[in-house]
Amino acid sequence: MVSKRLSREAGHRRKFLAIIDDTPECERAAAYAAHRVHSTGGALVLLFVIEPGDFQHWLGVEQIMREEALATANATLDVQATKIRETVGIEPELVVREGTPAEEIHKLIEEDQDIAILVLAAGNAKEGPGPLVSSIAGKGAAFPVPVTVVPHSLTDEEIRSLA
Secondary structure (H helix, E strand, C coil), X not given: CCXXXXXXXXXXXXXXXXXXXXXXCHHHXXXXXXXXXXXXXXXXXXXXXXXXXXXXXXXXXXXXXHHHHHHHHHHHHHHHHXXXXXXXXXXXXXXXXXXXXXXXXXXXXXXXXXXXXXXXXXXXXXXXXXXXXXXXXXXXXXXXXCEEEEECCCCHHHHHHHC
């Protein structure tokens, strides 16, 4: 069940959610979302999902692996946030979750009712747009908010003109 979006209610701002990961195309999604936020007066949420790895080791090793994954997630988010601050002049909200990306995206959208648009970037590989875009697109109408897919090939200038 889709909960009501509050982004148009008094005291709320429409949020754009961009997914950050280790793919080169995620920067395109973040840039597009940041420019849309800037031009519409919304807010930006950057989400990094730490996928459940093989954390089934001895307790000490498991803790170290989780800490390393969290450090990587925060560093990756910080790089994107710095680019957005410098190029667009907005302050994004940074979120780190652990789980499968599609499930964590759904959970965050349900929890934060100001999120009104999900922005993903499509890779340019021969195999297709990428696993996240494919899994989200495969859910079809069951997805709780509109999804914008940004082609990896768009330049910064094209992104600015489209946003």
